[in-house]
Amino acid sequence: MTEGKENTKGRTRKQARRGDGSIYWDEANGCYVGSISLGYKPDGSRLRPSVRGATMKEVRAKLKELKEDYDDGIELGDKYAVEQAARDWLERKLSGRAPATIERKTTEVEKYIIPRLGKAKLKRLTPDDVDDFMVSLTKKGLRTPTITMILGTLRRIIRHAESRNKVRRNVAMLVDAPEGKESRQSKSLTLDQAKAVLKASQGKWIHAYIALSIFTGVRTEESRPLKWENTHLNPVKDETCSCGRVHPENLPPHVVVWRSVRKRGETKTLKSRRTVGLPDFIVEILTAYQVEQRKRRERNGYKSEGIVYVFGTRYDTVMEARNVRRFFRSVTELAGIPGEWTTRELRHTFVSLMSDQGASDELIADLVGHAKTSTTRTVYRHQLRPVITTGAELLDKAFGKGFLDEG
Template sequence: MADQQDKKRRKARDGDGTIFWDKSKQCYVGKISLGYKPDGTRNRPKVEGRTKTIVRAKLKQLKDEHDAGIELGDKYTVEQAARDWLARGLRGRNASTVGKLTSLTEKHIIARLGKAKLKKLTADDVDDFLDGLTSRYATSVISLILGTLRRIIRFAEARNKVGRNVAMLVDAPKGTDGRPSKSMTLDQAKAVLRASRGSWIHPYIALSVFTGVRTEEARPLKWENTHLNPVKGQVCSCGTKHPETEAPYVEVWRSVRLGGDTKTQKSRRTIALPSFVVSILTAYRVHEELEREEAGRSRERMVFVFATSNNTERDPANVRRDLRAVVAAAEVPGNWTPREFRHTFVSLMSDQGANEELIADLVGHKRTSTTRTVYRHQLRPVVTKGAELLDRAFKDGLVD
């Protein structure tokens, strides 16, 4: 009897814990000493189970988690992790991004996984959760939801709430076919431009269709970055001198993203303007100056090219609303969004024989693979220039 007690004491001292039968609870109880808590009291958690084997496994898990620095216990839920991430993990993001991620987290992750204990969440649980979305959501949306769940668990992992990120062990399943992006034909683009004359969105459409700038880059574009009458050797706002730049150009160095940064470093670019776009922008500026003069606001500095009446950036909803009205007036069928002007630009460039490298530079892609992936429907499927040149060389047929 004494030997058994000594054995139990040694096991407890060595960190294996002790296990005993609790008559009142009618189960086995295990206790383990894990040092001291921050307040100086003993850290001696206990677990329960129907058998010694179950209790012993729970004690081992507690010890392993303690040794790995993981917070003890399994009460922390996915919902708690999600709310902690929303509260502290989105610092520095702009309001629209926070709103989008909050809605996505509330609607999908908290609603369908919130009650699950984070430590007990398995890869199978995540797979089942994602499979339940495939009949209603596009693959891109499902990928976004999975990416958000990964960020939530990574945030909890960094705070020692869980030992591993099970969402990293699964892939997003294929969902429904999303709404494919499309591009206007040259005739459709011309019709929309004609229908928009007299409106602020007329120069906006011209710039978007014929330079390929993103809508997030067009809305905050400033007049100081729009050089309609450049001087040779002029220094642009980036600090670079363009000694050979005599053609009108725009400096796409800002966007509506937080801090004014463009989507990527490669997105920062200087783009020459076609002459008819220059004419449209010049006429628009003159019109804006006259309107300000008539309103007694001639001393106000014109900042944004596509400014509101309050001299602020246009709201994206405002752009979409005015675009819908113009498209309807032009009798161009279908629903169109501002970002599809960028697809239209790629399509027009490709139709004119531009190669992927040039298009990638113009639209600000780091790799041509991005251009191919995102704009695969707008790129010409066959490069015909080589065949056309050879046909011209051998127009009289092959010589024996």
């Protein structure tokens, strides 16, 4: 730095070395001001940003940062806040995503990220700030998976800003999600509880839904959009099947699980696309259900011919997951089964009951659409049994004929 002319207060105006910018005392505002020439703007005018600080050292550091940001293509200044970054991400990166995804991510941003970090300048955000944010989530009583998802969303927000040259690094990548409130472990119904639920649901539409889930292990996002055209209850040669078509050959009763309510109707994985054989018991239930569905819809003035969805709404659209859960909980209460239950635990029940009947890991993995038997073993298996036999008839054997008619 070279010395400049002395001002009226005895302070010396400093002139930096060429390319380092200049620093001077601003008497009116009572602070040091620095400016640096960084070339020209697209319109031809000179690009000469300025910074302020209480000391020359502070201003000199800010000028150095400006030059480094300019040389690296990073947007100049630090006015870009976390809130603006979050809203930019919501607007630009969630376009075309499933409505449920947009709703979930918007809630994470609006309810957690913006209230806690929104005012922070993105360039000034530190790993400690993110750590403190994570700790605040644990104090709110959030579960570990929820905290992990919120951290993942923050990482994506900053990554998006990073790709737009708004910030130099993603500090959220330097932080790990802490352990939150312990998640409720998924569970499965026992054989007696499964029978009780099936009995309690008789006469209701959800009876067929529960039976299909317990006897096939389909995911709730696969059963809700299940279509009659993919449900083959009587695929007998030259006869009209429940799917509405005539099959050229005799086939075992089955459902084709190739669609779900996920984005673009895709199943969770390619392995999830499968054709599942139906035990005699579920064939009887679904056959009776199809007849009753047509009668009920005709009786209430709804479409009764060409019905698309097996478990659709009155308007023949896919039923919302929360409505299915509500019906299922009412049935578990009616059956006298204590605790909180969700429809996904019907899938766990299927895996456990199949295991009880001696099905191999490989068979169960194929039936539930797992790519690896390790997933079946560590996530869905509640009881481990030795290998005895295979096939859809295992649950027919377990439940026995006519159990719904028993007192």
